[in-house]
Amino acid sequence: MSKNPQKLGGAYVPEMLWDTLRKLSAEFESAKKDAGFQSEFQDLLRNYSGRPTPLIFAVRATKDLGGARVYLKNEGANHTGANKITHCLGQGLLAKRLGKKMLIAETGAGQHGVATATVAAKLGLDCVVFMGSEDIKRQRPNVFLMERLGTKIVPVEYGSKTLKDAVNEALKFWMENLDTAHYCIGSVLGPAPYPEMNRYFQSVIGREIRSELMDRQHKLPDAVVACVGGGSNAMGSFYEFIPEKSVRLIGVEAGGTGTKIGEHASRKIAGELGIFQGYKSLFLQTEEGQIAPTHSISAGLDYPGVGPELADLYTNGRVELTYATDAEAVSAVDYFAKLEGVISALESAHALAEVRKIAPTMPKDSIVVATLSGRGDKDLFNFARAFKDESFRDFLKDEYDRY
Numbered sequence: 001m002s003k004n005p006q007k008l009g010g011a012y013v014p015e016m017l018w019d020t021l022r023k024l025s026a027e028f029e030s031a032k033k034d035a036g037f038q039s040e041f042q043d044l045l046r047n048y049s050g051r052p053t054p055l056i057f058a059v060r061a062t063k064d065l066g067g068a069r070v071y072l073k074n075e076g077a078n079h080t081g082a083n084k085i086t087h088c089l090g091q092g093l094l095a096k097r098l099g100k101k102m103l104i105a106e107t108g109a110g111q112h113g114v115a116t117a118t119v120a121a122k123l124g125l126d127c128v129v130f131m132g133s134e135d136i137k138r139q140r141p142n143v144f145l146m147e148r149l150g151t152k153i154v155p156v157e158y159g160s161k162t163l164k165d166a167v168n169e170a171l172k173f174w175m176e177n178l179d180t181a182h183y184c185i186g187s188v189l190g191p192a193p194y195p196e197m198n199r200y201f202q203s204v205i206g207r208e209i210r211s212e213l214m215d216r217q218h219k220l221p222d223a224v225v226a227c228v229g230g231g232s233n234a235m236g237s238f239y240e241f242i243p244e245k246s247v248r249l250i251g252v253e254a255g256g257t258g259t260k261i262g263e264h265a266s267r268k269i270a271g272e273l274g275i276f277q278g279y280k281s282l283f284l285q286t287e288e289g290q291i292a293p294t295h296s297i298s299a300g301l302d303y304p305g306v307g308p309e310l311a312d313l314y315t316n317g318r319v320e321l322t323y324a325t326d327a328e329a330v331s332a333v334d335y336f337a338k339l340e341g342v343i344s345a346l347e348s349a350h351a352l353a354e355v356r357k358i359a360p361t362m363p364k365d366s367i368v369v370a371t372l373s374g375r376g377d378k379d380l381f382n383f384a385r386a387f388k389d390e391s392f393r394d395f396l397k398d399e400y401d402r403y
């Protein structure tokens with residue numbers, strides 16, 4: 001649909017979807033101006049998800065790092081434990097306005113699936129989640145939770161049996177059920193209007209950071225740091241500050257285990273312009289232009305593409321991108337757990353790793369805010385493996401025997 005070939009984003013989808021996307025776009029525009037929609041959305045954010053989320057002053061980390069004052073915007077305090085529920089709630093309300101009866105989603109690690117299943121249950125919508133059969137095996141705890149929430153899980157048995165195959169299957173199902181189903185996309189990506197729509201819902205993060213800091217410090221932050229998978233928590237944190245040129249906006253990608261293709265998921269290292277899953281942006285690609293394999297210890301950052309608005313801000317120099325390795329992320333979890341009593345999700349720990357690098361280089365009266373996109377409960381098994389916790393293995397064995 002894009003007339004300007006340089007423009008990122010767009011909606012590169014089969015013609016069958018155009019009308020549905022146009023209607024979604026129109027509904028989104030009218031909902032933004034509708035006081036009823038706004039009050040219902042705000043009510044759910046406040047009284048269901050638990051907003052505003054706290055802005056934690058990391059006193060001991062600040063002292064230890066010896067530079068900027070470090071603040072953590074704790075999106076992990078949201079219902080379901082991450083920022084994701086915000087755009088699921090927004091989309092769920094839009095789906096109802098459009099007369100849809102069902103939310104569909106795809107999920108890899110299961111996080112977006114759980115958020116969508118939760119919102120569907122809350123709003124009285126049916127829910128179908130597509131998942132590669134390999135991912136189903138690896139993510140039994142989240143599959144179990146989705147089932148308890150009343151969601152139907154559809155295993156995808158072809159290709160690599162992981163996330164990208166689940167996306168294809170979800171799109172196929174959507175095209176067969178356009179009148180009844182809304183496709184709930186889990187980040188600021190996909191065809192227009194999804195990137196703008198999800199960023200609009202998530203931008204509450206940045207607005208809260210501004211007002212919480214203004215109340216307590218009477219000034220803007222000097223830097224805002226957020227991890228970047230597709231970019232929803234980063235765009236949500238950054239959007240408010242884009243016009244404030246004094247505020248550095250730093251996105252932290254998955255540096256994985258190395259800089260070769262297949263060892264990381266950093267579009268800064270190797271992202272190239274491409275079109276995939278309905279939008280134009282930066283993607284990790286092979287020599288032949290196929291989507292390249294990626295790696296990250298955190299499932300949520302292990303994705304080859306990045307939201308088009310974020311890619312645009314990076315290309316134009318407003319947003320800086322950098323990366324943290326798997327090892328740096330694990331170490332950052334440990335550091336902030338011991339010093340601040342905060343157990344971060346592995347995704348968010350990439351942002352925390354960057355804070356450990358930059359805070360000591362910043363003046364003492366400066367402020368760095370890191371968005372803690374999610375809490376670490378979901379990573380319990382990963383942590384136990386990363387910290388080589390023998391007792392945890394014994395515990396699992398005992399659990400198995402008790403079953």
Ligand SMILES: Cc1ncc(COP(=O)(O)O)c(C=O)c1O
Pocket residue numbers: 082083111112186187188227228229230231232233234299300301345347348373374375
């Ligand atoms: C806790 C957490 N943080 C970050 C991400 C990455 O997504 P995004 O870049 O859209 O915020 C995910 C994705 O699942 C996540 O679960």
